[in-house]
Amino acid sequence: MKNETFDLQEKLQALLKAQRDISPQGKVANYIPALAEINPNLMGVSVATIDGKVFGAGDDKVPFSIQSISKVFGLVMAMNRVGDKLWERVNMEPSGQPFNSIIQLEWEKGIPRNPVINAGALLIADVLTSHFSSSKLAFLSFMRTLSDDKNVYIDKHIYQSELSHGNRNAALAYLMKSFNNIQADVPEVLSHYFTQCSVSMSCQQLAQSLLFLANKGVDPRNNKVICSAKDAHRVNAILSTSGMYDQSGEFAFSVGLPAKSGVGGGLIAIVPNHGVICTWSPRLNRFGNSVVGVNLVAAIAEELGVSIYH
Amino acid sequence: MKNETFDLQEKLQALLKAQRDISPQGKVANYIPALAEINPNLMGVSVATIDGKVFGAGDDKVPFSIQSISKVFGLVMAMNRVGDKLWERVNMEPSGQPFNSIIQLEWEKGIPRNPVINAGALLIADVLTSHFSSSKLAFLSFMRTLSDDKNVYIDKHIYQSELSHGNRNAALAYLMKSFNNIQADVPEVLSHYFTQCSVSMSCQQLAQSLLFLANKGVDPRNNKVICSAKDAHRVNAILSTSGMYDQSGEFAFSVGLPAKSGVGGGLIAIVPNHGVICTWSPRLNRFGNSVVGVNLVAAIAEELGVSIYH
């Protein structure tokens, strides 16, 4: 990063204001009713650096439904728990298909393309369900530890809504089970998965929680090893090729940072050796990524002169 | 890179020797007879740095058929020639399919997923054919300029063999033409494409020719702008998500450098801000990538401590 501390706080405010000033584009996720209830105009951004600084603007302290951003944390937990055997059950290739496609899964006999498409995340949920006595509590505990905030919570209203609109995820899980690639009972796996997706956190909390991915697996705030350097590398690689659904290539092309979005409107981007950017704005583009989020991360990356591709 | 100059020359020799010492794996490409004639035991490696050094070991000065590595150069020429309009005709997403799959192309109505799968490279060949009075000469000239070697040549024997075994590429091109996404006559497009693939170059030449991708578009040897910094970034992004066929994700996962392989056994990897690695060994794994090449690049990257993901 060029010189990120000087006036980053002001910069973030200016960049956020610029986004507010253009007429809103995209649509709030409506595939589950509870997500559709959100105020679409909320907008926040936070940048956390590995040398301990945190910058923010807008609604950066308002918790929102992290949704698929939870896949990053679930993956780290599963890698820690089962090691390299994990990769016998899930691949690490880009999917080249919309995020919830069942076709690839059938084609490849129940082995998901990677852990950040829905099928792969369900497989991770199965691993966690099978390896923890209470995987939901373990996940929540992991999130509270990383964010250093005991108040991080599961939004029950979102959870119930997910559960009653989870038919496609159920189809994916039962299909994998028919290929013997799900071990626990499917309802239990779905319950873990929807719990994970229903965690509420703010931009500020998410940015700080993911600093270990910018720092070779070590949380720079307390020097705790969250995962191995090798696994931090792997997660960043997967997020780079597959973290933004079917817009992953375009995001690499135009921004160039490992990133993960969620249909709750959140978006996190890792800047290796420097820090983490997190944005939140609920309106989504046709790929399921936050419109303002993509714009903001691109602008911040450009401002800071960071990209992994040059 | 940690300290690349010290003993890199010796290191490369040691790493190459280590590869020679393990029993050979993989198979020489046999989809065209001419490629099958190569001595499978040839093996070379070259590293060129942006500060002007070149290191090498083994058969690093022996020319080989660059095959799909030519896609990188063709893409740069096309971007230079038509600018951003190029991206209306080809996407920049990972394909999630084997390199020559026709299914995705049908599904997405003649728009290739990216310029480094075969369909995309044929589209690039169409752009070049349509925009240069003699696209083949222009391509050869580009290669000679970049390698600073007027003796770079087209292997006619390989070219003829490609031409008489190019039915799948013909199918891809005609399918795109049926969607009005090929402008020139298909035989002309194929002729350009096979010409491009039939260029012969050595590891040393390839490594030096691609330094501009490690240096924001500028050839560090003479400060000539080969492409814009933005386009160098884009090429590196595409190579990172899609340059290694259906092993791209795994290569990102375990190595972490923008790379492109060819079925002639060549493999190039870009180390942004540092240099280029090029390896050659004809035996291929099931994905069509050089077995030794993947091993060598991984070992060199580890040795130098370089990866874009940490």
Place this chain on the structure above:
Amino acid sequence: MKNETFDLQEKLQALLKAQRDISPQGKVANYIPALAEINPNLMGVSVATIDGKVFGAGDDKVPFSIQSISKVFGLVMAMNRVGDKLWERVNMEPSGQPFNSIIQLEWEKGIPRNPVINAGALLIADVLTSHFSSSKLAFLSFMRTLSDDKNVYIDKHIYQSELSHGNRNAALAYLMKSFNNIQADVPEVLSHYFTQCSVSMSCQQLAQSLLFLANKGVDPRNNKVICSAKDAHRVNAILSTSGMYDQSGEFAFSVGLPAKSGVGGGLIAIVPNHGVICTWSPRLNRFGNSVVGVNLVAAIAEELGVSIYH
């Protein structure tokens, strides 16, 4: 039929013996354990004619698991119940895919290709579940009425085995539900479907139960209208294009009768205006059809000189 009464009884015995004399081919279905327990050497055949005769040989009175043959009866019940509206939710085209493929279903947005592939039969199960206070009893009652045998029963052992190995069917049902094409709860739909599949009947019972399809919808034994002539025509049409899984075309090609097979080894074939053939032999070919069944029906059809295509 040429002159079916003369010595059909003897003919059936001779044809069955001929099948016993060749070394057994094919494998008993093992996708559910309970089906794998059957004696693979059991073999029966029955021919019922619309003028009231019944011929048989071998184990023609031994009940077996009717499995997918139940799809024919479920379809008739659903057509009777909801009329032409049924065809808004399921198509009547051949599938061109293995019987349980989920790909076509995704492609065509939850509308099954026809009612005799698994997805279509699950949709029919949903219709029955939604339109009968107790669809399972209604189905069993329908089978008892048609076979004129109050002892027709559901094999609980088979049912339990189906239930605990029904993950792919669950995937199909949840996928359709995600497209809003399943109305009841999926577990209820599956429970009806597996119940249907678990009915046990003999060749003799099945042949007689289906006479209405050879007789424009009317049961010739009592002149009761089982379905309209139009619907009998439709069922025969669907069975002709799609009743034999991915061997339907070949069966039309070489035999030429509307037919339906089940993985329990049963096979029924309709001879319009004449009667019904039913065979049973548990060993299946790679398409899931009874090896002996296909041979026997072909031999009987040839013997009788019946086919709908000449």
Place this chain on the structure above:
Amino acid sequence: MKNETFDLQEKLQALLKAQRDISPQGKVANYIPALAEINPNLMGVSVATIDGKVFGAGDDKVPFSIQSISKVFGLVMAMNRVGDKLWERVNMEPSGQPFNSIIQLEWEKGIPRNPVINAGALLIADVLTSHFSSSKLAFLSFMRTLSDDKNVYIDKHIYQSELSHGNRNAALAYLMKSFNNIQADVPEVLSHYFTQCSVSMSCQQLAQSLLFLANKGVDPRNNKVICSAKDAHRVNAILSTSGMYDQSGEFAFSVGLPAKSGVGGGLIAIVPNHGVICTWSPRLNRFGNSVVGVNLVAAIAEELGVSIYH
């Protein structure tokens, strides 16, 4: 047929008039310019019976481009020439895909699903090209013999138009060639195929030319064996499951006759043991079948009480 001679002539006129009286639906084929030039209001019908009668109404003597109806004749020629070995190179299963889909072909490694989809007809064209010194003349001669009219001709204008818009067919042929399932040169195969499609014949000529399929392979007008009874059966089976593109199931369902349509607006239907119906009206529905043709054949079949499914 109930009593077909009495007033069939008048019936046909009445049925045709009924079609003229409803407002026209569907669109003339425009995928090749030459077909788009036709007067969309032309309309003809002809019925030929195996006892030697011919009935007709409207433009039943006006020649039109037979297009895919030619696939029926090409198939018969190929079966006669190479016998059962033909079925090693083409399957006989319904396709479950739009008529020109390349996906199935890729999936099944260059083996077309059946001989009446485009890929299958191109394979037949390859067989004819490879087995006749001049396959085009042989085809034309076959058509002239069957229609007993030396003036049957190839429409050169249509042929040229096909040739210059045949990219998708070229893609299919090159894809099969890449799987080694095309023997001749692709341009030669395409030239034969487009020649076949460009033959012009009238309803009256087509109906009479196909009488052998209603008569176990024998032309009833002169008792010449055109093909074996077995092959006539096979052709009728294939036409029943696959002759009407992706409307084949629906046509079986509602009409119930082996049939083949062409995008020139022609439609032929075989009534086994009775005769042949041929209609012509250029406006097509979304499946590529003539709107009026489907209506007329359905009405005539109902009037005559003929269907193979009851």
